[in-house]
Structures are given as C-alpha cells and as structure tokens.
Amino acid sequence: MRSGKKERGKNFKYLLLTILSVLVVGAAVWLLIVKFEGGPPxxxxxxxxxxxxxxxxxxxxxxxxxxxxxxxxxxxxxxxxxxxxxxxxxxxxxxxxxxxxxxxxxxxxxxxxxxxxxxxxxxxxxxxxxxxxxxxxxxxxxxxxxxxDTSAPQVEVLTGQHNVSQGGAGLIIYKLSEECGKQGVSVNGHFFKGYSGYFEDPDIYIAFFGLAYDQQTDADMYVEAVDLAGNTGRRGFYHHLRNRRFNAETLTISDRLLDRILPGFRSVSGFPKDKPPVEQFLFINKDLRRKNNEAILSSGKNSDNGFHWSGAFARLPNSARKAGFADHRTYVYDGEVIDKEVHLGIDLASVRHAPVPAANSGRVDFVGQVGIYGNVVTIDHGFGLFSVYAHLSRTGVKEGQMVEKSEIIGHTGSTGLAAGDHLHYGMFINDIFVNPVEWWDPSWIENNVSAKLRGVKEMAGDE
Ligand SMILES: [Zn+2]
The missing domain is CATH 2.60.40.3880 (Immunoglobulin-like)
Structure with a gap:
C-alpha cells in the first residue's frame, strides 16, 4: 500500500515534468518559429x-x-x-x-x-x-x-512648308534632342506617329499626317515628343490648311434595292432580323459601316518602320470614277431622309473582274471579308501609310507578303455593299482616311514628299 502511494507520487512528478517540458519545448518552438521567424519581408x-x-x-x-x-x-x-x-x-x-x-x-x-x-x-x-x-x-x-531627366526634349522642324487640304495629307521631318517613348504630330486629337530610320541620323523623324475631311482649318497642329522620363516637348510648325468643298448626292433607297441588299447581310452578328427592312438597311449602312471603317483603320498604328514605296501611286487602269472621296451622301426612303454618310474612298469602274494592281510597293497587311466592303486587301506602304482595295471578287495575295507596285493583288467585283462591279480604293494614315487623288498626282508627290526628303538628306549630309 505504502509503496503504491509512493509510486503514484513518482508518476505524478513524472507527469508534471513531462507537461512542463512539453510546455517549455512548445514555447521554445513557438518562439523560434513564430517570434524568431527568419523569413525576410x-x-x-x-x-x-x-x-x-x-x-x-x-x-x-x-x-x-x-x-x-x-x-x-x-x-x-x-x-x-x-x-x-x-x-x-x-x-x-x-x-x-x-x-x-x-x-x-x-x-x-x-x-x-x-x-x-x-x-x-x-x-x-x-x-x-x-x-x-x-x-x-x-x-x-x-x-x-x-x-x-528633368528637361523636355527639344524639337527642331527641318521642313518649311506644310500645306494641307481638308481630307488631305502632309509630311513633316523633325529632329529630336533625345530618345522619346512617344513622338509625332498632333492634329486636334489625332496623333500621327513619326518614324526614324530613313536618314542616317537616328534622331531625325518623318511623320505623315492628315487633316480629316471633317476637321476645320483652324485645327491645332504641332509636333509632340515625350521622353522616357515623361517630359513633354512641343513645337508648332508653319502650316497652311485649306478648305475643300465635297460633293453632295442623294441616294434613293427603293424596296427593290433593299430586297437585293439585305439577304447578303443576314448572317452579320447583330443584324436586326425582326425589324423592318429600312431599319435593317440602317444597321448595315450606319452601324456596320462605322465598325468596318474602324476595323480597316485599326492597322494604322502598327505600320512598318520602313519606307516601302516611291513615286506616284497607280490608279486602276482604264477606269471611270463613279464616286469621289468624302462625297456626302443623303439616303432617302419613301420621300424621307433616313441617313447621312460620307464615302471615304474613290469608286472606280473598269471591265467586270478587272485585274487590280497594287498602287505602290508595300507589305500586304490584311486580306479578308470586311462587311460592307466585301473582300478587302490592304497594303502597308510603311511609315503609317496604307492603301485599301474593296469589293474584290477574288484576292491573289497573302497577309505579310511584299508586293511591288503594279503587281496584281486581286480582281474587281461587287462583294459587300456594292451596286455593281467596281473597285473602292481608299488610303489612310494612322486613323484617318485621306484623299487618294493627291497620291495619284506626281507633282503633289514631288512637292510634298520627294523634294522634302531630298532637302533634308542634303542638309543632313546623307549619301
Ligand atoms: Zn466606294
């Protein structure tokens, strides 16, 4: 009995010791792991x-x-x-x-x-x-x-004259004092990126820019350069902006025309199948047109950093002009004005399925279907300048392919929203369509592009 009591006392001591040591070890472990943790922030x-x-x-x-x-x-x-x-x-x-x-x-x-x-x-x-x-x-x-870097980049404009018409284009050459993350010409909210690499001096930039057909001749125009630290340098330049009058025409939409047009667009996403034919037409002429224009222009900001072309652009041979750039069209149905749109290219008609030459050398940027424009090819001529060929019956080039001036890229047709076989020819810089007539004109190219490039080349002492 006595020894049993002694045993119990001993056991109790052991238990106490064990609990104590567990506590001590536990506390030590807690201190080590939690309080003395070794992981840095x-x-x-x-x-x-x-x-x-x-x-x-x-x-x-x-x-x-x-x-x-x-x-x-x-x-x-x-x-x-x-x-x-x-x-x-x-x-x-x-x-x-x-x-x-x-x-x-x-x-x-x-x-x-x-x-x-x-x-x-x-x-x-x-x-x-x-x-x-x-x-x-x-x-x-x-x-x-x-x-x-606390100082703004310096902009030196190297070209003297910049005469631009509404819907027309211009070229400016300038030199920057330092490398810039963003640089180009700002024209009332449109920004035309400049490109380096044409001249031996990498600080000399070329920017094609334009005045949209609907921009006013008092538009604010300047070169803007933002350096890598975010300092902004701005310089205005001498420019003369000219007003232009564009043709106005009225197009009467008949039920017969609607019957012919509408079925081809039924599969377009968002087509209002349950609405009356006139509303279906407005969906195509207004909403789809805006979307299609945006899709075509979206290439503008990713132009090649290379000057692919030379000389005047070629017009579709033996063709008659059916519609002009920035024609203002009023659409009338049942004696009522239902829509107003602007035609942002030139329509040229030749024989049916006439071969279409590349207007100038460049890289094929896009080949595919674009709603109202049907089968489309766009060519990137480099430095922000593009040409567009629409309503084609067939295309004969692949995206990414380099084409020479006058090389056949497809054949005319009437795909998309087209009244008959013709070529819709367009040109754009950055995010605005410009008037192709200027680019077809050798003397306009000489005065506004070639002479400027030569002048700066001599000034810079390039070979
Ligand atoms: Zn057209």
Missing part, C-alpha cells in the same frame, strides 16, 4: 523604366505574412550624398492583416532634393516584427538604378 516597386522626371511618385508594397512589417525606409543616393525619402515605424497594436502588407508612396521632388540630371540610386528597406537578429527583425533590401 518582400518589397516590390512600381517602376516601369529607370527614367524619372522632375517630380515622381513611386508606389511600392512591402509584405511579411509571418510577423508583419515594423519599419520602412527609402533613400536616394547621388554623388555619394544620401537623402532619406521615407522613414516609418508602425505601431505594434495592428491586426495581423494590417501588419502583413504596407502600401507606400515615395515622393521624389528632384529639385527640392537638389538632385541633378543623370544617374541616381534608390534604396528601399523593410524590417519585420521578428525577434530574430537581436530583436531588430529580418530585413529586406532592394536597390534600383534611376536616371533623372
């Missing part, structure tokens, strides 16, 4: 490129899921001099979620900081709440090389 900065303009706000994020962020610090170093941009210690009373992620903004006012243009180093560090490293926590540290 992570830091990310939102910097697209190293270029920084006069005033920049850099967004950043520090995360530490284990113990949370305790301290943030950032500084910029230039010529051995360090300026602290951010120093912040967070209170300990935060929830785990609040402490785990910190968003921060580094304000870099380069003038206030006395920084000069050129290289600088950004350092950012974050510490967590771990008890490791003698209670100072784990540290994350990153460095980013920056290039401070």
């Amino acid at each position: 992570s830091i990310t900065l939102e910097i697209k490129d190293p270029y920084i303009s006069a005033e920049e706000k850099i967004q950043g994020r520090a995360t530490d899921e284990k113990s949370g962020i305790r301290k943030l610090w950032a500084a910029v170093i230039q010529d051995g001099k360090e300026s602290v941009l951010l120093e912040k210690t967070f209170e300990s009373g935060e929830t785990a979620e609040q402490a785990a992620q910190k968003l921060f903004t580094i304000n870099m006012d380069t003038r206030k900081l006395g920084l000069s243009d050129g290289k600088a180093l950004l350092r950012v560090s974050a510490r967590d709440r771990s008890w490791g490293n003698w209670f100072s926590g784990n540290r994350a540290y990153i460095e980013k090389e920056l290039v401070i």
Whole structure:
C-alpha cells in the first residue's frame, strides 16, 4: 500500500515534468518559429523604366505574412550624398492583416532634393516584427538604378512648308534632342506617329499626317515628343490648311434595292432580323459601316518602320470614277431622309473582274471579308501609310507578303455593299482616311514628299 502511494507520487512528478517540458519545448518552438521567424519581408516597386522626371511618385508594397512589417525606409543616393525619402515605424497594436502588407508612396521632388540630371540610386528597406537578429527583425533590401531627366526634349522642324487640304495629307521631318517613348504630330486629337530610320541620323523623324475631311482649318497642329522620363516637348510648325468643298448626292433607297441588299447581310452578328427592312438597311449602312471603317483603320498604328514605296501611286487602269472621296451622301426612303454618310474612298469602274494592281510597293497587311466592303486587301506602304482595295471578287495575295507596285493583288467585283462591279480604293494614315487623288498626282508627290526628303538628306549630309 505504502509503496503504491509512493509510486503514484513518482508518476505524478513524472507527469508534471513531462507537461512542463512539453510546455517549455512548445514555447521554445513557438518562439523560434513564430517570434524568431527568419523569413525576410518582400518589397516590390512600381517602376516601369529607370527614367524619372522632375517630380515622381513611386508606389511600392512591402509584405511579411509571418510577423508583419515594423519599419520602412527609402533613400536616394547621388554623388555619394544620401537623402532619406521615407522613414516609418508602425505601431505594434495592428491586426495581423494590417501588419502583413504596407502600401507606400515615395515622393521624389528632384529639385527640392537638389538632385541633378543623370544617374541616381534608390534604396528601399523593410524590417519585420521578428525577434530574430537581436530583436531588430529580418530585413529586406532592394536597390534600383534611376536616371533623372528633368528637361523636355527639344524639337527642331527641318521642313518649311506644310500645306494641307481638308481630307488631305502632309509630311513633316523633325529632329529630336533625345530618345522619346512617344513622338509625332498632333492634329486636334489625332496623333500621327513619326518614324526614324530613313536618314542616317537616328534622331531625325518623318511623320505623315492628315487633316480629316471633317476637321476645320483652324485645327491645332504641332509636333509632340515625350521622353522616357515623361517630359513633354512641343513645337508648332508653319502650316497652311485649306478648305475643300465635297460633293453632295442623294441616294434613293427603293424596296427593290433593299430586297437585293439585305439577304447578303443576314448572317452579320447583330443584324436586326425582326425589324423592318429600312431599319435593317440602317444597321448595315450606319452601324456596320462605322465598325468596318474602324476595323480597316485599326492597322494604322502598327505600320512598318520602313519606307516601302516611291513615286506616284497607280490608279486602276482604264477606269471611270463613279464616286469621289468624302462625297456626302443623303439616303432617302419613301420621300424621307433616313441617313447621312460620307464615302471615304474613290469608286472606280473598269471591265467586270478587272485585274487590280497594287498602287505602290508595300507589305500586304490584311486580306479578308470586311462587311460592307466585301473582300478587302490592304497594303502597308510603311511609315503609317496604307492603301485599301474593296469589293474584290477574288484576292491573289497573302497577309505579310511584299508586293511591288503594279503587281496584281486581286480582281474587281461587287462583294459587300456594292451596286455593281467596281473597285473602292481608299488610303489612310494612322486613323484617318485621306484623299487618294493627291497620291495619284506626281507633282503633289514631288512637292510634298520627294523634294522634302531630298532637302533634308542634303542638309543632313546623307549619301
Ligand atoms: Zn466606294
């Protein structure tokens, strides 16, 4: 009995010891894993490129899921001099979620900081709440090389005359003082990208631009260049904008015409099958036309960086003009005006299924069906200039293929919304259709393109 009691006492001691040691080991493990965790925080900065303009706000994020962020610090170093941009210690009373992620903004006012243009180093560090490293926590540290650029690019215009008609085109050549992320000609909301590489000097750019048929002759026009740090330089240039009168015509839509047109468009997505024929016509003539124009123009911003063409553009041989550029058409049905649209190309009729030559050399950019335009081929002549061939019965080229001037690319037809066999020929620069007549005219090409290119070539001393 006595010995049994003794045994129980011993067992109890053992149990106590075991519980105690489990607690001690548990606490130690908890301290090691949780309080002395060794995982450093992570830091990310939102910097697209190293270029920084006069005033920049850099967004950043520090995360530490284990113990949370305790301290943030950032500084910029230039010529051995360090300026602290951010120093912040967070209170300990935060929830785990609040402490785990910190968003921060580094304000870099380069003038206030006395920084000069050129290289600088950004350092950012974050510490967590771990008890490791003698209670100072784990540290994350990153460095980013920056290039401070506070001056706007200089634009020097190298061409003198820029005479542009409504619906017409122009060419400007300019030199920039530094590399730019975005540069070109701005014409009241339309932006025409400039291209480098034609001249030996890579800082000399060529930009074809245009005045849309519906833009006014007081349009604001200038070269704009935005450098890699975001500084913007602008320069106006001498220009003379001319008014143009466009033809107006009235087209009467008969029931017989609707019967002929509508069936071909029934499978177009969005076609209002249950609506009256006139509304179905309006869907084609208005909505689909707008969509199709946008689709054709969408290539404009991805033009080849190469000057593929030379001389005047070729017109469809032995053809009669059936409709002009920017003809203003009023559509009448049952004595009532139902629509007004503008024709953004030139209609040329020759014999049925006449072979269609490429108007000039270039790369075939698109071959396919485009709603009201039927079978379409577009050619990218480079530097933002394109030609369009529509209503074709057949096409004979592939996308990406280089074609020579006068090479046959297809045959005329009446696919899409066409009254008879003809070629709808269009031209566009960037996102506007321009008048093809100018490009067919050798003296217009000489005065507005060739002479300018030669002049700058001589000035720049190119071979
Ligand atoms: Zn047409």
